[in-house]
Amino acid sequence: MTDGDASSLSGASRPRLPRGVRLKHDDIRNEWLLLAPERVLKTNAIAVEILKRCTGEKSLDAIVDDLASTFTAERSRVDNDVRALLTELATKRLVDL
Amino acid sequence: MNAADPSRPVGLLAELTHRCPLGCPYCSNPLELDPRQHELDTASWKRVFSEAAAVGILQLHLSGGEPASRRDLVELVAHGAKLGLYSNLITSGIGLTQMLVSKLAEAGLDHVQLSIQDSEPRSADHIAGYKGAFARKLEAASFVTEAGLPLTVNAVIHRANVRRAGAMVELAVRLGARRVEIAHTQYYGWGAKNRGLLMPSREEAEAAIGEVEALKTSLSGTIVIDHVAPDYHARYPKPCMSGWARRTLNVTPSGKVLPCHAAELIPGLEFWNVADHSLDEIWNHSPAFNAFRGDDWMREPCRSCSRKTIDFGGCRCQAFMLTGEARNADPVCHLSPHHHVVETILAEARDDTHPPQPYAYRRLRPSTAVRRERLDISAD
Numbered sequence: 001m002t003d004g005d006a007s008s009l010s011g012a013s014r015p016r017l018p019r020g021v022r023l024k025h026d027d028i029r030n031e032w033l034l035l036a037p038e039r040v041l042k043t044n045a046i047a048v049e050i051l052k053r054c055t056g057e058k059s060l061d062a063i064v065d066d067l068a069s070t071f072t073a074e075r076s077r078v079d080n081d082v083r084a085l086l087t088e089l090a091t092k093r094l095v096d097l
Numbered sequence: 098m099n100a101a102d103p104s105r106p107v108g109l110l111a112e113l114t115h116r117c118p119l120g121c122p123y124c125s126n127p128l129e130l131d132p133r134q135h136e137l138d139t140a141s142w143k144r145v146f147s148e149a150a151a152v153g154i155l156q157l158h159l160s161g162g163e164p165a166s167r168r169d170l171v172e173l174v175a176h177g178a179k180l181g182l183y184s185n186l187i188t189s190g191i192g193l194t195q196m197l198v199s200k201l202a203e204a205g206l207d208h209v210q211l212s213i214q215d216s217e218p219r220s221a222d223h224i225a226g227y228k229g230a231f232a233r234k235l236e237a238a239s240f241v242t243e244a245g246l247p248l249t250v251n252a253v254i255h256r257a258n259v260r261r262a263g264a265m266v267e268l269a270v271r272l273g274a275r276r277v278e279i280a281h282t283q284y285y286g287w288g289a290k291n292r293g294l295l296m297p298s299r300e301e302a303e304a305a306i307g308e309v310e311a312l313k314t315s316l317s318g319t320i321v322i323d324h325v326a327p328d329y330h331a332r333y334p335k336p337c338m339s340g341w342a343r344r345t346l347n348v349t350p351s352g353k354v355l356p357c358h359a360a361e362l363i364p365g366l367e368f369w370n371v372a373d374h375s376l377d378e379i380w381n382h383s384p385a386f387n388a389f390r391g392d393d394w395m396r397e398p399c400r401s402c403s404r405k406t407i408d409f410g411g412c413r414c415q416a417f418m419l420t421g422e423a424r425n426a427d428p429v430c431h432l433s434p435h436h437h438v439v440e441t442i443l444a445e446a447r448d449d450t451h452p453p454q455p456y457a458y459r460r461l462r463p464s465t466a467v468r469r470e471r472l473d474i475s476a477d
Contacts, residue, residue, distance in 0.1 A: 018275075020208045020246070020247030021247075022183060024155075024183075028105065029153065035156065037208045037210070037247065038156075038323065091318050093318070093321050
C-alpha cells in the first residue's frame with residue numbers, strides 16, 4: 001500500500017519495478033519505454049536513470065546519493081525528483097515501495 | 098505520455114483460437130467463429146510474433162476465445178519472451194491449472210487478465226453459460242498470484258450485473274489484482290445480437306459510473322481502475338482503437354489481419370492473411386488498413402469538426418451498424434444527423450414491459466460442439 005504524499009516516503013524503502021512492469025530500450029524507435037499492463041509509457045532521461053536503479057536492492061536514499069554524485073547535481077533537487085516520480089508511479093501501481 | 102508513433106503499431110491482439118468453454122452473451126468475437134481446423138499452427142504464430150516485433154509491436158495480447166485451449170500456449174509465450182515482447186494473457190481462467198500457470202510464468206509471461214462475469218456466483222455462472230465457472234475463476238486467480246504474476250480482473254458491465262460494478266472492484270482487490278477493468282458492454286458481435294437483453298437503463302449506468310469513479314479515489318494506490326464508460330450514453334463518441342489502423346492490429350485464429358476485432362462486419366473491406374503477406378506489408382499496404390486512415394474518408398459533421406483528431410469520428414463499425422455507412426459519424430455523437438437511432442435504442446432499454454428472454458449464448462456450433470470443447474479443455 002502507498003499513499004500519494006511524496007514527502008512521506010521513507011528514505012529506507014527499497015523501490016522496485018514489480019513483475020509486469022519493464023523498462024525497455026526500443027531499438028526500433030530508439031527510446032526508453034516503460035512497459036506495463038495495457039500501457040506503454042515514454043520515459044525521459046532522468047526517469048530512465050531513476051528507474052534503472054529501482055531493483056529492490058538500493059534504498060531510496062542510496063539511489064538519491066548515487067544520482068547526485070553521478071550527475072554532480074544538488075542532492076535536495078534529486079531527492080525531490082525521485083520522490084515525485086516514485087510517488088506518481090506507485091499510485092499507478094507501476095512501482096513497489 | 099503514451100508512446101504515439103502513428104507509423105508503427107504498438108499492440109498485437111492475437112486471437113489464438115475461437116474455442117472457449119464459456120458462452121458470454123456480450124462476446125466481441127464475430128458470430129461466424131473459426132473452427133479448430135482453420136486455426137494457424139504453432140510455427141505460423143511464432144512467425145507472426147517475430148514479424149510483429151520487427152514492425153515495432155511492443156505488447157502481445159494473447160486472447161481468443163480461451164487461449165488456454167491451445168496446447169502450444171507455453172511455447173508461444175516463450176517465443177514472445179525471446180523476442181522481448183511484453184505478453185499479456187487474456188483468459189476466462191477455465192483450463193488454467195496450477196501447473197500451466199507456473200509453466201507460463203517460467204516461460205516469461207508478463208501479465209494475466211482474468212474475466213469475471215459478476216460478484217454473485219450464481220449470476221456469474223448464468224452470464225457465462227457455464228456452471229461452476231465462478232469458483233474456477235477464483236481458483237485461477239490464486240494460481241496467478243501464487244506464481245508471482247501480476248493480475249488484472251476484467252469485468253464487463255451490463256443489465257444483469259450493473260448494480261454490482263463496485264462489488265466487482267472490491268472482489269478484484271480481494272483476489273490480489275493490481276488493476277481492474279470495469280468496461281460497460283460494447284455492442285459488437287454477440288453483444289450486438291444480445292443488445293436488448295444487455296443494455297442497462299441510463300439511471301443504472303450512471304449510478305454504476307458514479308460508484309466506480311468514487312472507488313478510483315478511495316482505492317488509489319491499492320488498485321488501478323480502468324473504466325470504460327458506456328458510449329451510447331455519451332455526448333461524443335469514443336476514440337475507437339485510438340483511430341483506425343494507428344496503434345494496434347488483430348490477427349484472427351485463421352490468420353486474417355484486422356484493424357479491430359469487429360472490422361469484418363463492414364462490407365467491402367479487403368483483409369489480408371498472414372499466410373500471404375508479412376505483417377509489415379499488411380500494416381502499410383492492405384486495403385482494409387488504409388480504408389479509414391487519416392481523415393480523407395470523413396464526411397460532415399466530422400470533416401470540419403475540431404474534435405476529429407481527438408475521437409477520429411468514433412467507431413467505424415458502429416457507424417456502419419447503426420447508419421448503414423461506415424464513413425458516417427458514429428451516431429453516438431450528438432452532432433450526428435443519425436443520433437436519433439441511438440436515442441431510440443436507449444428508450445427501448447428503459448422499456449421493461451417485455452418478459453425477459455434467454456441470452457443467445459456465444460457458441461461455436463450447436464450444443465454438441467460445446468460438449469466437445471469442454472472435453473478438449475479438461476484433457477489438457
